[in-house]
Structures are given as C-alpha cells and as structure tokens.
Amino acid sequence: MVRRYVFPALRILVWAVIAVALVRIAFAGADVTTQASGAEPTGQVVEPTVEATTATITNAVTVRGSVVADPAVPVRATLAGTVAKVLVADGQHVDAGTPVLEVRQETPQDPVTRTDPTTGETTVTERKPKVVVEQVTAPVGGTLSLPTLKDQVVAVGDTVGQVSPGTLSVSGTLTPDQQYRLVGAPGEAQVTLKGGPAPFTCTGLKIGAAAQPATAPDPQEATTTVPSGTVSCALPGDVTAFPGLGADLEIVNGTAADAVVVPVTAVQGTVQRGNVWVVTTEGSEPEERSVGLGLTDGEVVQITEGLALGDVVMQFVPVPGEEPQCDDPNLDPAACEG
Structure with missing residues (x-):
C-alpha cells in the first residue's frame, strides 16, 4: 500500500516544489547582490635589487x-719553368725541407753583335740561354702526394704536390x-x-x-x-x-681575486663598457650609470669602475615602456608583495 500510493505522492510533491522554484527564478531573477567588505587591493610590484659584492672570478x-x-699542406713551385727532375716518389714520407723536385728555367739571351773597325765586317755570335735550376722542398714533414711529372711546365705558385702531416x-x-x-x-x-x-x-x-655559409641564412630561422x-x-x-x-x-x-661583481642580468652590455641602474634612495627612480667591465664567468661580471662595494643596483635591466608583471618568470618571487 505504501509503495503504491505514498511514494508516488511524495515524488509528485518534490517535482512540484522544483517547478515553483524554477518559475520564480525565471521571472524574479536570482539574488546576486554583494555587500561591500571595505577591503582594498594592496598588492604592489617591487623591483628586485642586488648589492655589489666581492668574489674571486675565473673566466673559463x-x-x-x-x-x-690536420689538412694537407700544399707544395708550391717557386720558379716558372719545366720540371727537370722528380726527386721523391709519390706516397713517400718526407721531412720538412726535403727537396721533392727540380724546376729548370731557360731564358733566351740576345746574340752579341761585333763590328770590325778596320774592315767594317759585322759578326753575330749566338749565346746560350740563361739557365736557372731551383729545388722545390716539402714545407712540413709527412706523407707526400706528388702528381707532377717530369717535363711538366709550371708557374710560380702552382701546387705541384701536397704533404699530409698525419x-x-x-x-x-x-x-x-x-x-x-x-x-x-x-x-x-x-x-x-x-x-x-x-x-x-x-x-x-x-x-x-x-x-x-654559401647562402645567406634565413632571418626567420636565425638562432642565438x-x-x-x-x-x-x-x-x-x-x-x-x-x-x-x-x-x-x-x-x-x-682570474681576478676580490673583484667587485654583480649578476650579468644587472648589466646592459657584456664587454669593456656597460650600464647598470643604481638605486640611490628608497622610492626614487633608479639612476642609469656607465661602468667598466672586466672578467665574467657567465653568472657574474667584474665591475672595474663606476660601482663601489655595497652599491645597490636593479637585478634586471629595465625594458623601456614595459611595467614588470607579477607573473613574469624572470621576476624574483619576492618582488610581488601584498
């Protein structure tokens, strides 16, 4: 009896209550008003700073x-002419300064003409060519590659062989x-x-x-x-x-001992000269200052002039036109207070 009459009646009652509530929300709207608590946001961004300290820095x-x-070293002819002799076989080991071949240069000379002052007879005497022979030597020790052949004509500076130093x-x-x-x-x-x-x-x-590179790199694919x-x-x-x-x-x-250093993130520039932003008094704008740079180990950089031990500088170089954000991953977690 209970299952047959009571339970269905209760089910109908529940659905009726839900229907009434939905009708009221639809026509009257839900109460979404809030009450002022008097609390105001107090968070503010504080730029992280660091002090100039001393350290022993090694630039490694x-x-x-x-x-x-090591690449093969070319053997070059030092005289224009014809190869007269090959002194070393191809593939042979040579020491630096070893003669590898001889180059012969023949320069024709004008004949000598003489006239007899008594008879007026002219005599022409041919002269032999002027001959110069020069040896080409190995520039370094190693295994000689000598493709040049006897009677081959060479010019000054021609590569006549190569020596692989090994x-x-x-x-x-x-x-x-x-x-x-x-x-x-x-x-x-x-x-x-x-x-x-x-x-x-x-x-x-x-x-x-x-x-x-043989071709100019694509700016879109350039890397650091x-x-x-x-x-x-x-x-x-x-x-x-x-x-x-x-x-x-x-x-x-x-290596520099007891050097005045600051983090590299605090310096605009990497060698010779740079800029830092010095905090002089609390609440005032940081003062840009030129400093001399010395050694760096990639983490800190030596300040050779412009800063003294204990001076306070901004930990990160400011970006013009940008305000620091609390969700910036480069910002010290303690930079956002409140």
Missing part, C-alpha cells in the same frame, strides 16, 4: 669540439659571447677526450673567424647560437686519438 670557457686530422687537432666553434670572452686568450687549453685518456694540455691554440668563430689546438704526439672523437676544450682566460 668550455667549448665542445672534436678531433680532426697529425691531429681538436677543433670547435664559438658563439659571439664565447669569442668576446676569449679575446687575448692564452695559447693553450685543457682537453678532455670522450672515452679517452685523462685531461691533458694542448698547445698552439688558434682562434679565428667561422667560415661563411650561430657560430661566429673557431678554436683549435694541436694534440700532443704521445696522445692516442682518432678523427671524429668528441672532445671538450676548457680555456681559462684570466
């Missing part, structure tokens, strides 16, 4: 590179930032071979410009790590290595 640059075979070097590329940090670098580096012997010193460090220079140094003869082996070069280009 690590470059990723690889082992490469030596190895470690070579890598430099970014603009690394190239600036290596200005005036010493002539050696510490090398670590991947899976090779313990780190060792390589000498003859050379820094140069990177090879220019485009190589602008190259670095290489010679492997010692007692180190076993193979071309293509990965290597790291660590180049230490100066």
Whole structure:
C-alpha cells in the first residue's frame, strides 16, 4: 500500500516544489547582490635589487669540439719553368725541407753583335740561354702526394704536390659571447677526450673567424647560437686519438681575486663598457650609470669602475615602456608583495 500510493505522492510533491522554484527564478531573477567588505587591493610590484659584492672570478670557457686530422699542406713551385727532375716518389714520407723536385728555367739571351773597325765586317755570335735550376722542398714533414711529372711546365705558385702531416687537432666553434670572452686568450687549453685518456694540455691554440655559409641564412630561422668563430689546438704526439672523437676544450682566460661583481642580468652590455641602474634612495627612480667591465664567468661580471662595494643596483635591466608583471618568470618571487 505504501509503495503504491505514498511514494508516488511524495515524488509528485518534490517535482512540484522544483517547478515553483524554477518559475520564480525565471521571472524574479536570482539574488546576486554583494555587500561591500571595505577591503582594498594592496598588492604592489617591487623591483628586485642586488648589492655589489666581492668574489674571486675565473673566466673559463668550455667549448665542445672534436678531433680532426690536420689538412694537407700544399707544395708550391717557386720558379716558372719545366720540371727537370722528380726527386721523391709519390706516397713517400718526407721531412720538412726535403727537396721533392727540380724546376729548370731557360731564358733566351740576345746574340752579341761585333763590328770590325778596320774592315767594317759585322759578326753575330749566338749565346746560350740563361739557365736557372731551383729545388722545390716539402714545407712540413709527412706523407707526400706528388702528381707532377717530369717535363711538366709550371708557374710560380702552382701546387705541384701536397704533404699530409698525419697529425691531429681538436677543433670547435664559438658563439659571439664565447669569442668576446676569449679575446687575448692564452695559447693553450685543457682537453678532455670522450672515452679517452685523462685531461691533458694542448698547445698552439688558434682562434679565428667561422667560415661563411654559401647562402645567406634565413632571418626567420636565425638562432642565438650561430657560430661566429673557431678554436683549435694541436694534440700532443704521445696522445692516442682518432678523427671524429668528441672532445671538450676548457680555456681559462684570466682570474681576478676580490673583484667587485654583480649578476650579468644587472648589466646592459657584456664587454669593456656597460650600464647598470643604481638605486640611490628608497622610492626614487633608479639612476642609469656607465661602468667598466672586466672578467665574467657567465653568472657574474667584474665591475672595474663606476660601482663601489655595497652599491645597490636593479637585478634586471629595465625594458623601456614595459611595467614588470607579477607573473613574469624572470621576476624574483619576492618582488610581488601584498
């Protein structure tokens, strides 16, 4: 009896209540009014600052590179003429300065004409050509490749052969930032071979410009790590290595003790001269100041002039026309208060 009459009646009553509530909301609207609490937003953005401190700073640059075979050195003719003798066989090992061939140059000479003053008879005497023979020597020691043949005519500067030195070097590329940090670098580096012997010193460090691409790069695809220079140094003869082996070069280009430093993020500029924004008094606008820059380790930079120990500067270089945002990932979490 209960299941048959009471439960259906209750169900109808519940639906009726819901229907009445919906009708009231539809015609009268819901009460969404709020009461003023008197609270006001108090959050404000505070620019993070840092003090100039002292530290011992070492300008050490690590470059990723690889082992490469030193290129063959050309053997060039130093006299225009004809190859008279080939002195060394193709593929033979030679030392620096070894004669590899002889070049013979014949220069015709004008005949000598004489007139007898008594008889007036003229005599013409032919002269032999002037002959110069010069030896072409190997510029370095190594394996000689000599495709030049006897009686071949050569000119000054022609490549008559090549010498492969059989030596190895470690070579890598430099970014603009690394190239600036290596200005005036010493002539050696510490090398670590991947899976090779313990780190060792390589000498003859050379820094140069990177090879220019055959076509201009697409500005839309430009990156911040485009190589602008190259670095290489010679492997010692007692180190076993193979071309293509990965290597790291660590180049230490100066150390300064008790140097006045600030974070690199606080400085506009990276070498020689830069700008910092000094906070003189609380609440005042930061003062832009030119400073001298010294060594950097990539985290902090040495200030050689313009700042004193304890001076307070903005931690980040301000961007003109932009206000700092609390959700900026580069902003110190403590920069937003309230």
